[in-house]
Amino acid sequence: MTELDFGALFDSLSRLPDVEADNLQAYDATDRLLLETAVGFSSPRTRIAVIGDRYGALTLGALAGLGVEHVRVHQDLFTGRLALQRNAQMAGAEGRYSPHELGRELLEGVELVLLQLPKALAELEETADAVARFAAPGAVLLAGGRVKHMTVGMNSVLEKYFGSVQPQLARQKSRILVARDARPVDAAPPFPVVGPLPELDITVSAQGAVFAGARLDIGTRYLLTFLDRMPQARCVVDLGCGTGILATMVAMRQKEARVIATDQSAAAVASARGTAMANGLAGRITVLHDDAMSSLQPASADLILLNPPFHLGASVHAGAALRMFEAAARVLAPGGELWTVYNSHLRYRPTLERLIGPTEEEGRNPKFTVTRSRKR
Numbered sequence: 001m002t003e004l005d006f007g008a009l010f011d012s013l014s015r016l017p018d019v020e021a022d023n024l025q026a027y028d029a030t031d032r033l034l035l036e037t038a039v040g041f042s043s044p045r046t047r048i049a050v051i052g053d054r055y056g057a058l059t060l061g062a063l064a065g066l067g068v069e070h071v072r073v074h075q076d077l078f079t080g081r082l083a084l085q086r087n088a089q090m091a092g093a094e095g096r097y098s099p100h101e102l103g104r105e106l107l108e109g110v111e112l113v114l115l116q117l118p119k120a121l122a123e124l125e126e127t128a129d130a131v132a133r134f135a136a137p138g139a140v141l142l143a144g145g146r147v148k149h150m151t152v153g154m155n156s157v158l159e160k161y162f163g164s165v166q167p168q169l170a171r172q173k174s175r176i177l178v179a180r181d182a183r184p185v186d187a188a189p190p191f192p193v194v195g196p197l198p199e200l201d202i203t204v205s206a207q208g209a210v211f212a213g214a215r216l217d218i219g220t221r222y223l224l225t226f227l228d229r230m231p232q233a234r235c236v237v238d239l240g241c242g243t244g245i246l247a248t249m250v251a252m253r254q255k256e257a258r259v260i261a262t263d264q265s266a267a268a269v270a271s272a273r274g275t276a277m278a279n280g281l282a283g284r285i286t287v288l289h290d291d292a293m294s295s296l297q298p299a300s301a302d303l304i305l306l307n308p309p310f311h312l313g314a315s316v317h318a319g320a321a322l323r324m325f326e327a328a329a330r331v332l333a334p335g336g337e338l339w340t341v342y343n344s345h346l347r348y349r350p351t352l353e354r355l356i357g358p359t360e361e362e363g364r365n366p367k368f369t370v371t372r373s374r375k376r
Ligand SMILES: C[S@@+](CC[C@H](N)C(=O)[O-])C[C@H]1O[C@@H](n2cnc3c(N)ncnc32)[C@H](O)[C@@H]1O
Pocket: 211, 212, 217, 220, 239, 240, 241, 242, 243, 244, 245, 246, 262, 263, 264, 265, 268, 290, 291, 292, 293, 307, 308, 309, 310, 320, 323, 324
């Protein structure tokens, strides 16, 4: 396969339902390098799994360029799954891939794994363990990333699970690490980490990729100090639930409320389910994998708790938080309340006023502001 062939495929891909813009592409040089490297490690009969595909470039590239009939795929983000579905339809490749959660179903018998390296080492560790644990003996893991995002810590994590980890020459600012000779794994996988959070007197379950791991984020800790001031609700949503600490605490406080915890990340959803179970709340908390509550009815909730993403870089965080405020505006019933915590320098209040309704500052400490917005 020539570069030109991948080029035509890649140019046809869309990021939808994620934001689309002229300067945003649905693929990157790492996708291309992973696929070109994979040519040397595969035949049309090779069983292949793809992990961390953003919008489908790796999956559809493997199907188009490596001669294989079928690939198995794991994507953490709900929007990534929708984008792959849509792009596969456009490419006439529905049915030629199967989506799976990270685990045995995804990896059993697999001989070649193509991985877009995650940012967090814990997520990489969970992935490396799963490949070493479930893939075929002799399987090869091609882990690719942008050079500027790659750290020696990534090599160390891979070396813990594989006897051989070889960095390849960088190309177009991307690099591949070839990992093979899986080492024997411990009987118990490293994730989820399940442990007590003594300051809240609950147990937290955390998969590798979840925000804050098994710890309590300091913004969340601050928002929790306002629990008593929040109105009794019939339906509460923990929007962007991560490990589900907010959902757990509100479910314990508001015994009559129906509680929904929802996140775009599959790792968060698995973690929140684990946390609910560990605290005896599995029957009280419904956990949904979704993008910005798209599956919830308009005006169906009377309380939403939100600690929006803030650590991703200026433009992205504003967009991601805005999306969640817009979603809250849609899902809150008139008179319902959104309680949000954010870094005080962010000045979200005018936006909250505009999108949702009258917004009071309920508290502020040196770092964070907590606001209450009433749906008009
Ligand atoms: C700052 S973390 C807060 C996590 C958790 N509530 C806590 O307090 O520890 C923000 C969370 O929002 C999720 N998120 C970001 N954008 C989202 C979207 N469009 N829909 C659903 N969840 C989203 C992220 O995956 C992440 O888990």
